[in-house]
Amino acid sequence: MTRPDWIAVDWGTTNARAWAMAGAEVLDTAPGGPGMGGLASDGFEPALLRMIDGWDIAPRTPVIACGMAGAAQGWRDAGYRKVPATPLSDTLVPVPTNDARLAVHIVPGLKQTNPADVMRGEETQIAGFLALNPDFDGAICLPGSHSKWVQISAGEVVSFRTMMTGELFAALAHHSVLRHSVAPEGWDDDAFADALSQSLSRPEQLAARLFSIRAEALLNNRGTAESTAALSGLLIGAELAAAKPYWLGLPVALIGAAGLTQHYATALAMQGVQVIRTRGDTLTLQGLTAAWRGLSKEPS
Numbered sequence: 001m002t003r004p005d006w007i008a009v010d011w012g013t014t015n016a017r018a019w020a021m022a023g024a025e026v027l028d029t030a031p032g033g034p035g036m037g038g039l040a041s042d043g044f045e046p047a048l049l050r051m052i053d054g055w056d057i058a059p060r061t062p063v064i065a066c067g068m069a070g071a072a073q074g075w076r077d078a079g080y081r082k083v084p085a086t087p088l089s090d091t092l093v094p095v096p097t098n099d100a101r102l103a104v105h106i107v108p109g110l111k112q113t114n115p116a117d118v119m120r121g122e123e124t125q126i127a128g129f130l131a132l133n134p135d136f137d138g139a140i141c142l143p144g145s146h147s148k149w150v151q152i153s154a155g156e157v158v159s160f161r162t163m164m165t166g167e168l169f170a171a172l173a174h175h176s177v178l179r180h181s182v183a184p185e186g187w188d189d190d191a192f193a194d195a196l197s198q199s200l201s202r203p204e205q206l207a208a209r210l211f212s213i214r215a216e217a218l219l220n221n222r223g224t225a226e227s228t229a230a231l232s233g234l235l236i237g238a239e240l241a242a243a244k245p246y247w248l249g250l251p252v253a254l255i256g257a258a259g260l261t262q263h264y265a266t267a268l269a270m271q272g273v274q275v276i277r278t279r280g281d282t283l284t285l286q287g288l289t290a291a292w293r294g295l296s297k298e299p300s
Contacts (some may be wrong), residue, residue, distance in 0.1 A: 002027050003055070003057075004055060008021050008288040009063060010066055010124075013037045016067075017029070017033075017281075018030035018048065020055055028055065030051040031051060033047045033050065033051040034047055035068065041074065044074070045075075045097055063105070064105055065104060066124040066288060067120060078109065079108050081110055083111070083112050085156060087123040087157055088123065088294060090294060092106060092107060093108060109123060110123045117160060124284055128285065128290065130152070133276075136253065137154070139250050139252045140255060141253070141255070141264060142256055143261055144166050144256060146164055147163045178231060180217070181214050181217040186224050187225055188225045191225075195237065196270065199237025199241065200271075236267050250273075251275075252268055254276065255278050
């Protein structure tokens with residue numbers, strides 16, 4: 001039976017993941033569990049216990065959680081630390097539990113007051129990246145529903161901005177007139193590159209160019225693969241235009257799923273940007289391990 005020294009948990013909005021750990025080594029991966037969106041605050045502990053059922057849990061086993069478990073609607077509000085700051089706090093937020101086997105702590109998020117912005121969960125991925133790349137100075141981009149652009153200097157998050165690019169893509173693709181022109185499958189590299197260049201150079205024309213996707217389909221029989229790629233190119237181009245102070249003349253590390261980060265890597269390469277690509281799930285575990293070491297004062 002698996003007996004972890006500690007348990008790592010990544011709690012998202014739609015699902016949760018847990019790992020049985022021995023130091024930095026993964027002993028076992030738990031079946032996925034429900035995300036914050038499907039739980040009340042008193043449902044997190046039972047959900048975690050169901051996920052790790054079958055493991056041999058000793059009394060007061062450390063559980064280090066990041067993500068939406070620390071949201072205001074989560075297990076316990078872990079708050080936000082103001083930037084500039086290191087990605088991880090020296091102090092994690094303890095969570096009272098009914099089961100004496102669990103000693104739960106949650107990683108706080110980060111906040112920026114001007115312009116107002118917050119992140120929760122990404123700070124752990126950033127900490128994981130910096131644990132592997134301690135001398136990195138530049139920008140980190142975390143593409144997703146809410147893409148994050150993060151300025152890193154001397155091991156600290158100096159500033160960051162959130163772009164709702166992924167959520168806008170989903171809303172336009174499924175709930176606007178463009179739903180008649182785009183499709184879940186299919187891609188066209190040339191259409192993506194052309195739309196990206198248009199949007200990056202003239203972001204103020206975004207709204208008009210979005211409708212052109214529908215008009216091209218109606219008048220010129222533009223296919224769904226081209227339309228889908230064009231929609232992505234226009235939105236990512238607008239994002240890059242807004243994030244230009246973060247990536248211009250700097251190396252950029254991309255953290256996220258392979259397919260999405262490939263589009264960003266292509267877009268940034270077109271601007272001559274040096275790109276480092278990484279896996280988000282691996283870095284989350286690296287960051288949680290760094291948080292556990294800080295809590296337990298374990299040497300690296």
